[in-house]
Amino acid sequence: MNTTMASNTTTASTLTTTIDYSLLLVNRVATIRIYQIGYTFTFLLGFPGNIASLITFSRPTLRKVSTGCLFIVLAISDTLYLLMCVIDYLEFGFKVSYQRLSYDDFCRFRTFVMCVSQIASAWILVIVSLDRWIRTRFPFKSGSLCTPKNALLTVGVMLVVDMLFNAPLLTPLFGGFIPGLAIAACGPSFNNLTYFFFYYLQWSIIQIFTTCIIPATIMSILIIDISISTHLRRKAMARQNQAWDLDKSAQRKNMLQRQMFILMFGSVCIFLITSLPVGLYKIVSPRNAAIYVLTDALDILIMWTGFGWSQSLLYAVSFYVHCLSSNLFRKEFMAIMRTVSNRIHPRTEVIEITQRERRTNIATISRKQ
Structure with missing residues (x-):
């Protein structure tokens, strides 16, 4: 037991020393450009777009539909994520120091809000997809099940689970790690080496599955089933000539639901495009911390920063996807x-x-x- 703890302590010490002195130069040269240029582009797209989405979905035509209410919450969650990115943008892109603040508490708050909003945005899209699936598979029950009240209640339950899931990030187990270094400024404390190695070797995989792999799988299955069900229903209606028997009110309602499906489909597609490559890369990237630092840490740091920026686009382009689709x-x-x-x-x-x-x-x- 003592030998294992001593080995872990040595590895952790080597990890910190190597990162602190050899990778800090890369942070100043390569990653600064990603933060300065890439995130400036993200913010110029994201903040105006999310505000426009929030205002648009607040219109009576859209907010009276459960899907519209869910997109309002999604815009709020995306905006919170971008606000947390501003902290990294200033620290890593423009060397703004937060050392006058309680850096440990600052790291806990920033990481907690970012992780909660990441999971929330992913699972809100899952709830949107589930809402569309219920309307397609159970059209006669959708009127009582797919209501704005039920949608917001489901989101509330999800947020409670989400915050409890990320609660350890608010405890002394987490805090400032290597201030000023991208992807390692905030991290687990050395005071508890069990949690330290759990965070870097297991928790990262759990996060990838909860924010990307599982939501992406569920949404893909639901979209495929919705598409099959819709196609079969249209064929049946065409054979029975029922499409011409709908009054104007029913046609308007069908049009609204069809447009909501298009909005959902566009959002899910951009989620898969921006999040899935990041998740897959993080799963197959090196898991041993010592090897990670001593071999290709320079390339890994740049790759993680680049993937982090590409993932931030998910929280910035929803408005434009909605406008196009x-x-x-x-x-x-x-x-x-x-x-x-x-x-x-x-x-x-x-x-x-x-x-x-x-x-x-x-x-x-x-x-x-």
Whole structure:
């Protein structure tokens, strides 16, 4: 037992020393550029896009549908993740120091919120997919099951489980590791070597499965089943000529549900494109900490930073995917733009009319004199 603990202590010490002195240079040269350029691009896309999504899904047409309510919560979760990325952006991209703060508490807060929002965003998409699946497979029960209230209740339960799952990150087991070094600024404490090695060797795999692999698998299965079910139903309706018997209200409702499916499908696709490669890479990357540092740590650090940036795009591009994929979403967004424009232009016109009247009055008085 003592031999094992001594070995672990030596490995941990070697890991810290090697990272601190050999990789810090890479952090200054390569990863800084990813944070400065890549994350600037992410924020310019993400924050305006998430705000626009939040406002658009708050429209009565969309928020009265359970899927629309779920997308509102998703926009909030994505925004929280991007806000935590701003902390890394300033620390690793522009060398902003947080040492005046309680760095351990700061690391706990930042990592906890980031991990909670990652899991929340992934599983909200799972709930969205499940909502669409219920509407497809059980159309007669969907009216009572797929309500905004039930959707938000499900999200609430998921968030409680999510926060409990990440609760160890708020304890003294976690804190500042190597401040200023990307991907290692925050980490497990050396005071508990059991948790230290569990975090780096097992917890990372658990995180990948909970934030990527399992949600991606569930969403893929649900989408395939929805597609098959929809195709079979359309064939049956075509044979029975039932499509022509729908009144305008039913047609409008079907159109709304179809557009919601398109929004869900686009969001799931961007999740798979941005998250799955990261998850697979982290699973097959070296698991032994000493080998990781002494062999190809320089390349691994750059790869992890690059993959981290590409994954951040998931939380930034939803609005643009929705605009490209859904006519309904574009229509609702343009309605908001017209409303804003109409509120601005009348004021401009009133000012211009007032100025013209004033100039006319001055000219009239001048002629009389």
